[in-house]
Amino acid sequence: MVATKRRIALALLLPVVAMGADLPGDWANYGRTPGGDRHSPLAQITRDNVATLTLAWEYKTGEAGIETGNPTALETTPLVIDGVMYVSTPLGKVVALDPLTGKPRWSRDLAVKHQRYFGDWVTRGVSYWRDDKTPGACSRRVIVATIDGRLVALDAVNGHACNAFGKHGVVDLIAALRNKQSYGDEYEQTSPPAIVNDLIVVGSAIADNTSTTGASGEVRGFDVRSGALRWTWNPVPQDPNDQAYGSWRGDAASRSGGANTWSVIAADPERDLVFLPTSSPAVDYYGVTRLGDNHYANSVVALRAATGKLVWHFQTVHHDLWDYDNAAPPVLITLPNGKDAVLQGTKTAQLFVLDRDTGAPLFPVEERAVPKSDVPGEQTSPTQPLSAFSFGYRTLVPDDIWGATPEDLAECRARFATLRYDGPFTPPSERGSVMLPANIGGAHWGGLTYDAGRGIVIVPNNRLAAVVKLIPRDAWKEMRGKLTSGERVGKEFTDMQGTPYVMQRETWLSSRRSPCTAPPFGMLTAVSLKTGATLWDVPLGTDEGLDKIGLPKLPAGSGMANLGGPISTAGGLVFIGATLDAYVRAFDVETGQELWKYKLPAGGKATPMTYLGPDGRQYVVISAGGDGKSWGKADSIMAFALPKSAT
Numbered sequence: 001m002v003a004t005k006r007r008i009a010l011a012l013l014l015p016v017v018a019m020g021a022d023l024p025g026d027w028a029n030y031g032r033t034p035g036g037d038r039h040s041p042l043a044q045i046t047r048d049n050v051a052t053l054t055l056a057w058e059y060k061t062g063e064a065g066i067e068t069g070n071p072t073a074l075e076t077t078p079l080v081i082d083g084v085m086y087v088s089t090p091l092g093k094v095v096a097l098d099p100l101t102g103k104p105r106w107s108r109d110l111a112v113k114h115q116r117y118f119g120d121w122v123t124r125g126v127s128y129w130r131d132d133k134t135p136g137a138c139s140r141r142v143i144v145a146t147i148d149g150r151l152v153a154l155d156a157v158n159g160h161a162c163n164a165f166g167k168h169g170v171v172d173l174i175a176a177l178r179n180k181q182s183y184g185d186e187y188e189q190t191s192p193p194a195i196v197n198d199l200i201v202v203g204s205a206i207a208d209n210t211s212t213t214g215a216s217g218e219v220r221g222f223d224v225r226s227g228a229l230r231w232t233w234n235p236v237p238q239d240p241n242d243q244a245y246g247s248w249r250g251d252a253a254s255r256s257g258g259a260n261t262w263s264v265i266a267a268d269p270e271r272d273l274v275f276l277p278t279s280s281p282a283v284d285y286y287g288v289t290r291l292g293d294n295h296y297a298n299s300v301v302a303l304r305a306a307t308g309k310l311v312w313h314f315q316t317v318h319h320d321l322w323d324y325d326n327a328a329p330p331v332l333i334t335l336p337n338g339k340d341a342v343l344q345g346t347k348t349a350q351l352f353v354l355d356r357d358t359g360a361p362l363f364p365v366e367e368r369a370v371p372k373s374d375v376p377g378e379q380t381s382p383t384q385p386l387s388a389f390s391f392g393y394r395t396l397v398p399d400d401i402w403g404a405t406p407e408d409l410a411e412c413r414a415r416f417a418t419l420r421y422d423g424p425f426t427p428p429s430e431r432g433s434v435m436l437p438a439n440i441g442g443a444h445w446g447g448l449t450y451d452a453g454r455g456i457v458i459v460p461n462n463r464l465a466a467v468v469k470l471i472p473r474d475a476w477k478e479m480r481g482k483l484t485s486g487e488r489v490g491k492e493f494t495d496m497q498g499t500p501y502v503m504q505r506e507t508w509l510s511s512r513r514s515p516c517t518a519p520p521f522g523m524l525t526a527v528s529l530k531t532g533a534t535l536w537d538v539p540l541g542t543d544e545g546l547d548k549i550g551l552p553k554l555p556a557g558s559g560m561a562n563l564g565g566p567i568s569t570a571g572g573l574v575f576i577g578a579t580l581d582a583y584v585r586a587f588d589v590e591t592g593q594e595l596w597k598y599k600l601p602a603g604g605k606a607t608p609m610t611y612l613g614p615d616g617r618q619y620v621v622i623s624a625g626g627d628g629k630s631w632g633k634a635d636s637i638m639a640f641a642l643p644k645s646a647t
Contacts, residue, residue, distance in 0.1 A: 025612030027080045030125050030192050031447075032567075032609070034267040035332025038449040040610045043570040044618035049642060050573055050586045050596045056619060056641040057102035061089045064625075064635035069117040069185075073605060074625025074635050075564075077125045080611040082140075084156070085621075087637060088123045088192075092146050094154060100614050102639060108159035112148050117185045119207040123147060124264070124606070125192040127200070128156065129224050138162040141224070145189035145202055149174040151222065166227030173202065178234065179216035179257050182497070187215040194265035194274055196305045198224050201274045203261030206282075208323060212252045212289045212498030214282045217260025221308050231308030235259035235278050235296045244295035244313075252289035252498060258282035259297035263445055264329035266342070268356065273311060275332065275342055276301040279325030283496040284439075285428045285468055285503050286321070288377040293318040300330055300344050300352070302359060312359035316346050318381035321373070321427050322468075323439040324348055328447040328459075332356065336455040336530045343450065345443030345459050348424070351389035351527060363532070364388040370425035375470065384425050388532065391443075391525040392463045395423045396436050396517065404514035404552040412508075412516035419467060428468045428503075436517065438466035438507060446565035446578055446607065451589055455530040458574050458589065460540055460562050465508040465517045470501040513550050519558035524566070524576065526592060536592030541579030549580075549630050563631075565607030577604020577622050580630055584608065584622050584638075602626030602634035617641045 022028040024041050031038045045053065061074060072090035078097075079086045084105065085097040092110035097103065127143040140156035151173055153165035161169030174180070174187055181187050186207045193202040200222045206215045221230040236256050237245040248254060259281040266275040281290055281297045298317040303310060317324045324347045331343040340356040353362045367383035386393075401416050403409030420426055421434040441462045448459040471479065471493075491506040508516045515521060519539075526535040539559035543551070546560065554560075564578030568589055577584040582603045586596040601624050608622040621639045626632035 022081065026082070027078070027609040027611045028128060029079070030077050030264050030607070031329065031331070034194070034196065034269060036264060036266045036329050037331055037333055037452065038565065038567045038607070039451055040567065040569045042610055042612060042618045045569065045573065045620065045642060046571040047573060047588055047595060049646060052642055052646060053586070053596055053598070053620070053640045054643060055598070056639045058639070059097060059102040059637045061093060061635040061637070063089055063091050064633055066091065066114060068114045068121065070119070070121050071628025071633070072121040073627040074623045075122045075124050075606040076623050076637070077607045077609050078621055078637065079126060079128055080609070081128055083614055086126050086128065086142055086156070088126045088144050090121050090123050090147060094126060094142060094144055094159065096156070096159065099611060099619065102637070106159040108154055110144070110146050110150070110152060112146055116148065118147055118188045120188070120190055120205060121147060122190050124190055127192045127195050129195050138164070143193055143195065143200055143224070145173070145191070145193055147188050147190065149187055149189055151193070151200065151202060151227070153227065164226060171222060171227045173204065176229070177216050178218060179213060179255070182211040182214045186210055190262060191264045194267045195224065196267040196269050196274055197272060199230060199305055200224050201265055201267070201305065203265060203276065205262035206258055206260050209283045209285065209494040209496050209503055211257065212282050212496070213255045214257035216257050217279070219261050219276055219303070221305065233303055233308045233310070235301070236281065237296065247292040247295040249291040250289045253291070256281045256290050259294070263327055266330040266332050267305065268332055271356070272305045274303050274305045275330040276303065277326035277328065277330055277344065280320040280323055283499060284320065284323040285470065286375070286496055286499040286501060287319050288375070289498060291319070291379050293381055294320070298325060300326065300342060300354060300359065314352065314354055314359040314361070316344060316352060316385060317348065318384060321380065322425065322435055327441065327445040328443045331448060331450055333450045333452060335362070343448065343457060345448050347437060347439065347441040347443060349391050349393040349437050349442035349461060350387040351391070351457065351459065352387050353389065353529070371422035371427060373427035374429055375427065378427065380427050389527055391459060391461050391527065391534070391537070392437065392523065393424065394436070396421060396434065396465070400518050401516060402518035403510055403516065404554065405512070408510040408512055408514035411510045416516070428470050430470050430472065432467050432469035434465055434508065435468055436465040437462060438464050439505065440464070440561065440563070444563055446563060449566045449568040449574065451568045453570065454589065455528055456535060456589060457527045457529060458524065458566050458568060459527070460522070460524050460564070460566060460576060460578055462522050462561055464515060464521050464561060467506050467508045469504040471504055473500060473502065476502040512552060514552050519555060522559035522562045522579070524574070524587065524592065526589070535590070538587070538592040540576070542581050544581040546580065564605045567608050567610060569610060575608045575610070575620055577606060577608060577624070579603065582624070582632060598640065600624035600634070600638065601632070601636055603631030605631045613641070617644070
């Protein structure tokens with residue numbers, strides 16, 4: 001009866017699909033589709049009834065109370081395929097849940113050791129592969145990349161290892177790296193791999209600023225059946241005949257680490273293409289050992305999925321000195337004019353719209369002059385790309401200096417007079433440089449969603465400033481002995497091995513932790529790709545609960561730092577968690593009006609999803625895990641639906 005009800009609901013609400021294809025009411029990839037638009041055709045939950053959403057079920061992973069070397073964060077986006085939900089946890093559990101009740105059907109523990117020190121101890125989900133030609137054991141597989149660098153294939157039916165894959169179901173992703181880890185837990189896996197035409201394409205996350213020759217960022221393609229390596233693509237060119245080789249100069253250029261792809265990879269199976277969002281090369285804030293534009297780093301890179309051969313690349317930041325990696329996943333869309341495109345939101349608060357076949361900008365991109373570095377030997381790029389689309393990209397002026405109280409304002413103004421700031425892309429310096437946006441963005445790993453029917457892009461973004469200071473090593477030795485725990489509040493220090501400096505980075509706050517730049521601090525922004533206009537730009541988050549982490553009361557409408565992604569639906573809604581105040585919210589996609597919110601047990605620092613349940617109801621699900629720090633700590637996966645009487 002339940003299966004019949006689901007078929008009836010699908011027949012009434014959604015287009016017909018071929019046997020073996022993903023149902024439109026399912027959520028089969030991290031971004032719903034391989035191209036990652038995060039838009040669902042479901043329309044049962046609408047702008048008129050969303051205010052009645054209630055909690056339908058909650059599943060707790062049991063990991064919130066487990067002590068680990070660094071805090072873990074539950075950021076998984078579940079998949080729902082063929083009536084089963086699949087989730088992963090930071091400590092290596094993969095669980096199949098009943099999407100109607102949230103109760104486990106099977107669970108597999110991949111046993112990640114607890115006393116590890118990963119920089120971002122998260123897993124953002126699993127991937128799924130179906131072999132409709134050869135039924136039997138492991139013809140449907142859950143593919144997971146564990147935080148500790150293992151690629152694992154499990155039978156989707158029962159969670160058993162697919163023993164024909166790699167060694168007893170496991171491929172070691174660290175063993176064949178060009179640069180092995182320079183220290184303990186530098187290399188990690190945080191994003192689900194891409195599955196395209198029977199290949200698994202996997203990148204990696206690498207800890208920032210450890211060494212100029214830290215772990216390397218190869219992207220690799222593996223056979224989904226056997227786990228055999230099919231190809232390797234290196235974002236730091238090793239072949240002198242490579243077109244990008246000459247853009248890497250310096251005594252450690254070809255040995256540089258990083259430039260990895262740690263975010264989600266988009267795929268176009270019909271074109272046999274994968275699209276990589278690459279990051280900054282090692283180290284983030286010092287480029288003397290890797291002079292030049294460093295092509296392939298900080299880029300959108302299109303590879304032939306079958307071979308790993310380069311098709312095109314577009315660089316969003318030249319010779320990165322700001323940690324402006326492409327954290328947001330690329331999104332494959334069709335523009336209102338019918339042109340297939342790639343969208344890339346960036347930490348620099350820009351949106352690039354690129355031709356999917358060539359990488360050429362489809363909307364104007366200007367190379368604009370930027371400041372030069374005063375660090376000995378550093379050669380900044382004379383220009384940086386500026387897109388016709390931006391959200392919060394601006395030049396700081398003196399009137400933008402701010403404080404929650406007159407005392408905060410006076411302190412922030414006094415410090416600004418001591419810092420270097422010459423506009424966007426002001427390079428790091430020994431005196432300290434203001435970065436706006438900060439290294440968290442602009443757009444961040446939460447990415448964006450695209451409502452194709454309305455031609456609207458919705459992107460969460462941050463508008464806080466940071467201060468980056470390069471401390472000479474001799475000065476660092478003297479300074480380090482005098483630091484107290486109080487002086488470390490809000491600051492982080494990284495020993496950039498292979499450079500003359502230690503890096504100090506902090507969100508720019510007063511001593512009383514008031515932001516030193518004027519609100520808003522966090523926003524949700526909608527841009528029309530039909531007209532090019534910003535349709536709405538609304539604060540995301542409030543100051544609720546910020547006193548618990550030592551932040552002052554802020555004016556209404558300030559927004560707050562956010563990390564996590566949005567989804568959109570045919571019901572005219574945008575769903576997003578992401579905020580420090582730990583709510584999940586629904587907004588009107590056309591106006592930005594907040595229509596519903598629900599207080600979570602910890603920040604929903606994840607991307608939600610939605611699916612049609614076996615009972616014919618539309619569900620919205622988000623992981624409420626926090627981060628063990630500012631976003632709180634929990635281990636809940638929470639599902640919401642309309643009351644049964646309303647469906």
